[in-house]
Structure formats: structure tokens, C-alpha cells
Amino acid sequence: MRDAAPRSVLSVGAILGEGPIWVEREAALWFVDIKGHAIHRFDPALDVSKSWTTPGQVGWIVPTDDGLFAVGLQSGVHRFDPRSGAFTLLHAPEAHRPGNRLNDATVAPGGALWFGSMDDAEAEESGRFYRLHRGDLVESGLAAVSITNGPALSPDGRILYHTDTLGRAIWQCPVDADGVAGAATLFTRIEDGAGYPDGPTVDAEGCLWTGLFGGWAVRRYDPAGRLMREIRFPVANITKIAFGGPDLMTAYATTARKGLDVTALTEQPLAGDLFAFDAGVAGLPGHVATI
Template identity: 80%
Template structure:
């Protein structure tokens, strides 16, 4: 693939999020949180499918039972595309009905790291959790209003987690037993550059982040230095995922959320799935052990 960001699937997502390349399926999966919809895109055949979720859906990840784990507002569910069924596995925040799950990743050991947020985007009630082999624990990281990520370094020893409204991305050490320590600032997004959304790590250990309201995605080196910015024809870029057989195509989800009629007229591709050449490969995805 060559060239800058271009729309590859017109879905008009209100809040597209959570792209993940599923190698066993040779397809990109992503969600529209507010849809609420789950989408599958096969780029080789240029075919798309979608399923309605029973509530706001923040992410979808392949699991070791051959189907998927998904983060709904009510908790982590098992999702089987064959019959469109959802089965509750864990409800880590049943005591916080105003929260919803927002973003997630799978670690090399199969653990799902995921965050929550205040659906009203006001209270600092968003937490990060870790789910592994049936045990779900709260990480103890400081709560924020909107969590994004987390993302993990290639060896799984560094956790990158985002405070979206605070415009900060943090890095935290992960120990062998899955606990966290030594949180420090990775980077802060400057004023007028949008808000850091979902982070993704490439094969060189660099971090990519979508910029909601920033018209761009950015790449930072492991020390937090800005390396590259890629501009988009839409304002709200939420997250990227590396896909294709060699993981050298970057797919980006976008959103129509918060755009008025004038903005939508100026951004007719808002909410579409985009693709571009990132100039670097991504990391092979891991399978979740729920």
C-alpha cells in the first residue's frame, strides 16, 4: 500500500473504535461504540459484515475458545458471530452503572488489559483492569474520567495508558505476576492538537495514538519523543491497528461524534474506516485467555 489516509469502508460510525487485525480470520474487526455495532472487514475480498450489540461496545478481541471477548457497558462478554450471541463473563464495575468499558489490548501471556470510563465524560471513575484465566483484578492505577488503551511494549513489560481529557499518556512497569509499578509521564499532547485516544505499539516499540479532534495520528519513540504526524481529512481519529498478511497496513477508526451539521458537511468521510502506509510493521496480535 502507498499514499496517505483514504477511506476503505464507509460505515459512518458515530464512535468507531477498537480496530484489531485477527490473523486467523484475515480480517479487521472494530466497533461503533454508540451504534452499537461490531464490524468485520475483509480487505482481500472487500466484504464487510456487522452485528448489533446489546449495549455500548468498546472493544472486541479474539479469544482462545475460537470466538471473541467483547467489552460492553455491562462487562466483558463472550461473543459468537455464528449465532450473534453474547454471554456475560465478568462484570467488574456492576457497582458503577454510569461507567462503560472503553478500550483494551491482549498481553503476550493472554491477559486482557482494559479500561473503563464515565459515560457522561465528567466523573473521574474510569479504572484499568486485568482479566486472565477467569480472574479479573483492578490494577490500582489512578482513576480518570476517560481511559484509553492500554497498550503494551513488545515484551509486555511496559504498559502505556491514556488519560484522554488530561491529554496525557503514561507508562508503567508490569511485573511478572501482572502487577504494576513506577508510573511516569510518557508524553503530553499540547493545546489545540486534539485529545489522545487509543494507543497502539508497532514492531519497533514506538507508540501510535489517534488524536480525537486533532485531524491526525502521531508516532512517538519509546522515550516519548514525537517522530511523525499523519494528517487526515476528518477530525476525530480514534485508534489504529496494523493489518494485512505482513502487518504493514495501518487501519484507522474515526468518529462522527460531536460534529454538527456544518462539520459533517465539511467532513463527509467522518466515521469511515481508513487505511494508510505507516512505513513500519505492526506486532502480531495475541489471543485472549478469558
């Protein structure tokens, strides 16, 4: 596919599509519908999909080194076996915050899983970022926000990008060899009227892409935080992209129906679909989590 205009490739009508990830061992794209309590798998070569119902809100899914998956449910990090559909609780980092849920994640080159939490009511600054590796779960020490998104990592894994969605800000911080995050500095801020920065993704050139919820677009920023490119969509709520395909140059984008009234849904019949477009640049190879 070499089509720069985003097109719908899978109609799922997701309430809050999120967390797309290309799983190389299957040549398939996985993503979630947070509010729809669903995990989706899309095989673009065969143009077929499969879905699983989750026992609660699901923020993300990543492959693990045992051939299975880890998922972030509202109740905590679970192991997921798609063959049986079974979920097994591994960690409940915020059992003391029942109003929070897990939201977005990435895997570092060494297999560490980074993920965030958020206030499900999108009001309190109770969201935190965590790092899980080989059974060791630690809070990152990054500033608490209401809605976390990301994090995402630079190609060498030494810069961590994390998003304060309601604050319209994307931050960056160094990460040392032991996975400890340093002091955060502002990477870029989204101007009023352009939507809210949602899930970030980094490409092979070290540039950051972000979905814009309510902004009808995704954007690409260079490593210095300068806007390079904006790609417009026929739907308002773009949540996150992932690079896939045999050359990792196809960008898949999740979208959402959340917050759209009847009139908006009539005007945006493709809202909630999975989209694809030619990114013009390769993404980074995916990693499997060692949790």
C-alpha cells in the same frame, strides 16, 4: 497497498468508531461503533464487510483462544459468538457504577486481557483499568481518570502505556512477570490545540502511535516519548489504529462522527469511516485472550 495518505476503505458512518484489531486467523479487521451499538468485520482481500448489533454500548472486541471473541459492553465483559450473534456475560466489574462503560482494551503476549472503563458522561474520574486472565479479574491499581484509553503494551509486554484522554496525557508503567503494574510516569503530553489522545498502539520497533480526537491526525512517538511523525487525515476525530495485512504494515484507523455539527459533517463527509494508510513500519502480531 503502499499509500502514505490515509484513504477511506469502508464507509460505515460510525458515530464513535473504536477498537480496531487485526485478527490473524481470519486475515480480517474487526472494530466497534460504541454509540452505534455495532461490531464490524472487514475483509480487505475480498473488500467485504459484515456487522452485528450489540445489546448496548460496546467498547472493544478481541479474539479468544476458543475461536470466539470477548467484547466489552457497558454491562461487562461478554463472550461473543459471531456465528449465532449471541452474547454471554462473563464478568461485571462495575455493576456498582451504572454510569460507567468499558472503553478500549489490549491483549498481552501471555493472553491476559487489559481493559479500561470510563464515565459515560465524561465528567467524573470513575474510570479504572483491569486485568483479566484465566478467570482472574483484578483492578490494576492505576490512577482513576474520567476517560481511559488503551492500554497498550511494549513488544516484550513489560511496559504498559495508558491514556488519560481529558488530561491529554499518556502514561507508562512497568509490568512484572505476574502482570502487576508498577508506578506510572508521564510518557508524553499532547499540547493544547492538537486534539485529545485517544487509543494507543505500539509497533514492532517499540514506538507508540495514538489517534488524536479533534486533532485531524495520528502521531508516532519513540520509546522516549519524542514525537517522530504526524499523519494528517481529512476528518477530525481519529480514535485508534491497528496494523494489519499480510506484512502488518497497513495501518487501519477508526474515526468518529461524535461531536460534529451539521456544518462539520458537511465538510467531513468521510467522518466515521474506516481508513487505511501505509505505516512504513510493521505492527506487532496480535495475541488471543485467555479469559
